[in-house]
Amino acid sequence: MLVKEIGEFGLIDRIARLLPSLAPDVVTGIGDDVAVLRTSGPAYLLATCDIQVEGIHFIRNAITPYQLGKKAIAINISDIAAMGGQACWILVSLAIPGDTEVAFIEELYTGMREQAGLAGAAIVGGNVSRMESCMAIDVTVLGQIAPEHLVVRSTARVGDSILVTGFPGQSRAGLELIRRPEIKIDEEVRRTLLARHLTPQPRLRDGQLLARSGLVHAMIDVSDGLLADLGHICEASGTGAQVGADQLPRGEGVDETAGCAGADALSWITSGGEDYELLFTAAPESVPELREMLLRETGTSCSEIGKITGAGGAVRLVLADGKDAPVSSGSGWDHFAGKD
Amino acid sequence: MLVKEIGEFGLIDRIARLLPSLAPDVVTGIGDDVAVLRTSGPAYLLATCDIQVEGIHFIRNAITPYQLGKKAIAINISDIAAMGGQACWILVSLAIPGDTEVAFIEELYTGMREQAGLAGAAIVGGNVSRMESCMAIDVTVLGQIAPEHLVVRSTARVGDSILVTGFPGQSRAGLELIRRPEIKIDEEVRRTLLARHLTPQPRLRDGQLLARSGLVHAMIDVSDGLLADLGHICEASGTGAQVGADQLPRGEGVDETAGCAGADALSWITSGGEDYELLFTAAPESVPELREMLLRETGTSCSEIGKITGAGGAVRLVLADGKDAPVSSGSGWDHFAGKD
Numbered sequence: 001m002l003v004k005e006i007g008e009f010g011l012i013d014r015i016a017r018l019l020p021s022l023a024p025d026v027v028t029g030i031g032d033d034v035a036v037l038r039t040s041g042p043a044y045l046l047a048t049c050d051i052q053v054e055g056i057h058f059i060r061n062a063i064t065p066y067q068l069g070k071k072a073i074a075i076n077i078s079d080i081a082a083m084g085g086q087a088c089w090i091l092v093s094l095a096i097p098g099d100t101e102v103a104f105i106e107e108l109y110t111g112m113r114e115q116a117g118l119a120g121a122a123i124v125g126g127n128v129s130r131m132e133s134c135m136a137i138d139v140t141v142l143g144q145i146a147p148e149h150l151v152v153r154s155t156a157r158v159g160d161s162i163l164v165t166g167f168p169g170q171s172r173a174g175l176e177l178i179r180r181p182e183i184k185i186d187e188e189v190r191r192t193l194l195a196r197h198l199t200p201q202p203r204l205r206d207g208q209l210l211a212r213s214g215l216v217h218a219m220i221d222v223s224d225g226l227l228a229d230l231g232h233i234c235e236a237s238g239t240g241a242q243v244g245a246d247q248l249p250r251g252e253g254v255d256e257t258a259g260c261a262g263a264d265a266l267s268w269i270t271s272g273g274e275d276y277e278l279l280f281t282a283a284p285e286s287v288p289e290l291r292e293m294l295l296r297e298t299g300t301s302c303s304e305i306g307k308i309t310g311a312g313g314a315v316r317l318v319l320a321d322g323k324d325a326p327v328s329s330g331s332g333w334d335h336f337a338g339k340d
Numbered sequence: 341m342l343v344k345e346i347g348e349f350g351l352i353d354r355i356a357r358l359l360p361s362l363a364p365d366v367v368t369g370i371g372d373d374v375a376v377l378r379t380s381g382p383a384y385l386l387a388t389c390d391i392q393v394e395g396i397h398f399i400r401n402a403i404t405p406y407q408l409g410k411k412a413i414a415i416n417i418s419d420i421a422a423m424g425g426q427a428c429w430i431l432v433s434l435a436i437p438g439d440t441e442v443a444f445i446e447e448l449y450t451g452m453r454e455q456a457g458l459a460g461a462a463i464v465g466g467n468v469s470r471m472e473s474c475m476a477i478d479v480t481v482l483g484q485i486a487p488e489h490l491v492v493r494s495t496a497r498v499g500d501s502i503l504v505t506g507f508p509g510q511s512r513a514g515l516e517l518i519r520r521p522e523i524k525i526d527e528e529v530r531r532t533l534l535a536r537h538l539t540p541q542p543r544l545r546d547g548q549l550l551a552r553s554g555l556v557h558a559m560i561d562v563s564d565g566l567l568a569d570l571g572h573i574c575e576a577s578g579t580g581a582q583v584g585a586d587q588l589p590r591g592e593g594v595d596e597t598a599g600c601a602g603a604d605a606l607s608w609i610t611s612g613g614e615d616y617e618l619l620f621t622a623a624p625e626s627v628p629e630l631r632e633m634l635l636r637e638t639g640t641s642c643s644e645i646g647k648i649t650g651a652g653g654a655v656r657l658v659l660a661d662g663k664d665a666p667v668s669s670g671s672g673w674d675h676f677a678g679k680d
Contacts, residue, residue, distance in 0.1 A: 003445065004438030011445060011468055018449045023462050025428070035465035037429055040484060041381020047464070049433045049480060053471045088365070089377055093389045093433075093478045098344030105343065105351060109358045122363050124387070125375035128351055131393045133473030138433045140389060140480045144380060 028152060032236075033079040033220070034143075036150065044150060046143035048079040054134040062178050065104045067198045068137070069111025075223065076141040077119050078202035078276040082221040083152065084211020085145035087121040087204065093138040095131035108137070119204050149211045151280070154236035156218035160281035160308040162241060163290065165203055165300050167251025168226045169265065170196040172272025176261050183260045189253040200276040206300050207278055215290055219280040225271040229279055231315045240311030243270075246320045249303040266325070270317060281308050368492060372576075373419040373560070374483075376490065384490060386483035388419040394474040402518050405444045407538045408477070409451025415563065416481040417459050418542035418616040422561040423492065424551020425485035427461040427544065433478040435471035448477070459544050489551045491620070494576035496558035500621035500648040502581060503630065505543055505640050507591025508566045509605065510536040512612025516601050523600045529593040540616040546640050547618055555630055559620040565611040569619055571655050580651030583610075586660045589643040606665070610657060621648050 003011055016030040027036035027044060037045040052058055052072045063071070073090065080087045092112060096105070109123075116123055121141065174197030177183055177190055185193075202221070210216045218237055220229045227243065234241050248269050258265035282290055287304055294300040309316075317325040343351055356370045367376035367384060377385040392398055392412045403411070413430065420427045432452060436445070449463075456463055461481065514537030517523055517530055525533075542561070550556045558577055560569045567583065574581050588609050598605035622630055627644055634640045649656075657665040 001442045002438065003436060003440045003442055006442060008468055011442065014442065014446060015449050015468075018446060019453055019463050020457075026462060026464050029462070029464040030466075032465070035429065035431065037464065037482070039379050039381050039385065040383035041379050043380035045379065045385065045482070047429065047431055047480070047482060049431045049465070049478075050467050051433050051435055051469050051478065053435050053469055055472065056470050089375065089387065091375065091387055091389045091480060093391050093480075095391055095393050095476055095478075096343060098342065100343045102341045102343055102346060102351065102354065106354060106358060109355050113359055117360075122366060122369070123359050124366050124369040124377065125372070125389070126370075127390050128348055128355075129391050129393055130396050131474070131476065132395065134471070136435055136471065136476060138389075138391065138435075138478040140387070140431060140433075142377070142385070142387060142482075 032153065034083055042146070043144040044147050046080055046083060046085045046145060047140065048076055049138060049140040050076050051136055051138040053136045063198055065107035066111040069108040070115040070199050072137045072139050073112045073115035074200050074202050075276060076139045077121070077204055078221040078223065080141055080143040081202045081204040081207035082219050082278055083145060084149050084207050084219070085143040086208070087119040087141050087143045089142040090116055090121055090123045091140040092123055092126035094126065094128045095136045096128065097132050097135065098130055100135065119202070151211045151216050151219045153218050153220045153233045156233050156237035156239050156281040156308045158239055158308055158310045159284070160217055161284045161287050161304050162230065162243065162279070162281050162306040162308060163287065163302050163304050164222065164226065164249070164277055164279045165206055165294070165302050166275070166277040167249050167254065168222055168275040168277055169254040169269035169272050170251040171200060171274045172268040173254045173257040174198065176257055176263070180261060183257060185253060185256060185260065193253050193257065197274065200274065202276055203278045203300065205298050206294055209293060209297055210278065210280060210290065213290060213293065215282050215286040217281045219278060222275040222277045222279050223273060225273040226275070226279065227270045227315050227317060233279070233281065234315055235313055238312055240309040240314045240316070241306060242309050242316045242318055243306035244318050245325060247303065247305045372493065374423055382486070383484040384487050386420055386423060386425045386485060387480065388416055389478060389480040390416050391476055391478040393476045403538055405447035406451040409448040410455040410539050412477045412479050413452050413455040414540050414542050415616060416479045417461070417544055418561040418563065420481055420483040421542045421544040421547035422559050422618055423485060424489050424547050424559070425483040426548070427459040427481050427483045429482040430456055430461055430463045431480040432463055432466035434466065434468045435476045436468070437472050437475065438470055440475065459542070491551045491556050491559045493558050493560045493573045496573050496577035496579050496621040496648045498579055498648055498650045499624070500557055501624045501627050501644050502570065502583065502619070502621050502646040502648060503627065503642050503644050504562065504566065504589070504617055504619045505546055505634070505642045506615070506617040507589050507594065508562055508615040508617055509594040509609035509612050510591040511540060511614045512608040513594045513597040514538065516597055516603065520601060523597060525593060525596060525600065533593050533597065537614065540614065542616055543618045543640065545638050546634055549633060549637055550618065550620060550630065553630060553633060555622050555626040557621045559618060562615040562617045562619050563613060565613040566615070566619065567610045567655050567657060573619070573621065574655055575653055578652055580649040580654040581646055582649050582656045582658055583646035584658050585665060587643065587645045
């Protein structure tokens with residue numbers, strides 16, 4: 001049996017079955033985006049890593065090394081944000097061909113340094129190694145959080161409202177504009193969409209505010225795709241979810257770019273991925289307070305898009321006419337299936 | 341300018357210059373093998389990562405996936421051992437072609453799990469990603485240590501004795517036997533040498549005992565090569581070192597294999613690398629006590645091989661006839677220079 005036959009999540013399931021069950025010092029382990037660990041101090045340690053592989057996650061002439069550095073850090077800090085944590089320390093493992101320009105690496109690290117600095121984190125270690133075929137950047141971010149503020153994905157409750165920050169789909173629209181630069185669109189909108197894809201900004205402060213409010217039941221960042229990540233919440237929580245297509249926020253430029261590309265804007269919003277927005281659940285009565293708090297403290301807009309249901313595992317997307325759109329919780333980015 | 345023109349250590353120097361100086365919560369950062377970090381608790385957090393790239397660090401038909409898994413974990417735990425720390429948690433970032441056999445990955449993780457278990461550590465997270473050209477395994481090990489037990493590389497003192505555990509060069513001899521299986525040698529010796537290369541065992545307990553003795557001034561593990569790693573101690577400590585060629589331990593099978601291969605056994609011992617032995621310095625009067633302690637507690641033999649000198653940065657290898665062998669502190673493994 002080959003890895004591509006069982007896909008990324010099938011492989012992770014098999015790996016998880018091989019590993020021993022959680023030790024007492026491990027609060028959450030394999031299967032979550034972030035490991036939560038008990039150290040010698042009162043704060044939990046958070047640890048997450050994600051790799052950017054040339055040709056898979058990025059194409060070298062479609063992103064500058066500075067942008068690539070920023071993005072490699074941002075996507076990991078986004079995982080810390082989704083737990084409500086503080087990013088602290090970063091290790092960078094770099095595998096590169098020997099004929100890489102030193103200037104490229106210096107720009108890459110400049111981007112990484114600046115993105116880390118925005119989060120108050122520092123690059124404290126790592127390693128560099130040769131790899132001839134392509135470049136890969138594996139980033140480990142270590143964070144900390146007070147145990148009473150930790151929010152995980154597994155504690156959504158039936159009846160919860162589902163909320164998402166910002167505008168999922170804009171990153172996917174930005175990717176389309178990179179692939180098809182001939183698409184005509186207002187230049188300012190183009191810049192916004194390209195920035196959403198090339199230099200996403202993790203919602204670190206929003207995540208911390210949401211976690212500290214004590215009102216959020218479950219949270220995840222949108223990396224695989226809105227519905228896929230909602231599926232991760234549901235699977236971990238033993239719940240279902242129902243999302244209203246007409247409740248989804250329509251970010252500037254998404255419909256227009258999809259229209260020019262002959263693509264379905266709704267599928268970009270629900271399954272485009274790489275949005276790095278926060279997707280979270282809370283009791284319906286908390287929704288106004290949470291939305292106002294984010295708007296007031298960070299200026300982040302936040303949309304209520306559906307409800308957590310009792311239908312174990314199943315994520316439904318209900319169209320304006322009341323019919324279900326043909327999506328499953330498995331929709332979204334899978335490295336090996338290559339769905340997009 | 342290309343990366344291969346300035347080499348691994350030249351690149352690390354340039355990266356370090358780009359990054360801000362140490363924050364108050366960082367005890368040691370870029371340039372060391374392990375970052376030492378102040379968390380909310382009394383223990384320091386240790387963090388290190390190292391990648392194994394197919395075609396560079398391993399060849400797929402020369403090592404089983406089980407052995408590869410063990411080695412990927414062991415080489416990182418060795419860095420924790422060299423600080424005297426306890427290995428606790430492990431993240432594994434895996435980049436693999438889609439047509440990799442699932443059974444290969446399961447064997448790989450079985451090896452990782454077992455090696456982690458030997459150290460009392462657990463694999464608690466990571467990620468899997470597609471990479472078409474080759475396979476890469478990046479492992480991050482997190483450890484802990486009481487601040488009073490921490491040993492770093494930068495505190496060697498002039499006049500210190502230099503000691504090394506075990507038998508550097510056996511790993512390099514094992515590599516030769518993989519490359520040239522036609523070399524005739526006693527089968528038990530062959531198995532020992534192959535094991536030294538394919539499944540090195542980090543000296544975790546030895547490192548802890550040495551660190552807790554309070555007698556060790558500086559320590560590092562031998563990964564790049566004995567003299568290169570001694571050079572790292574000297575550079576960080578602002579000292580020099582003098583090693584006596586006839587003081588170096590001659591491990592079983594090293595001279596014989598080098599003889600069959602028409603190679604220089606001394607260069608394998610001093611520069612072969614991947615030994616994962618502990619190289620440390622201590623006052624001459626502490627040497628008998630330290631050697632006896634290791635022999636008694638773990639059965640590890642340990643050789644006194646030279647002295648720390650005042651000659652800033654320079655590492656001399658003195659032959660039996662009193663002449664210097666032509667080596668420099670830069671000798672040893674460099675990913676981009678590819679010296680071996």
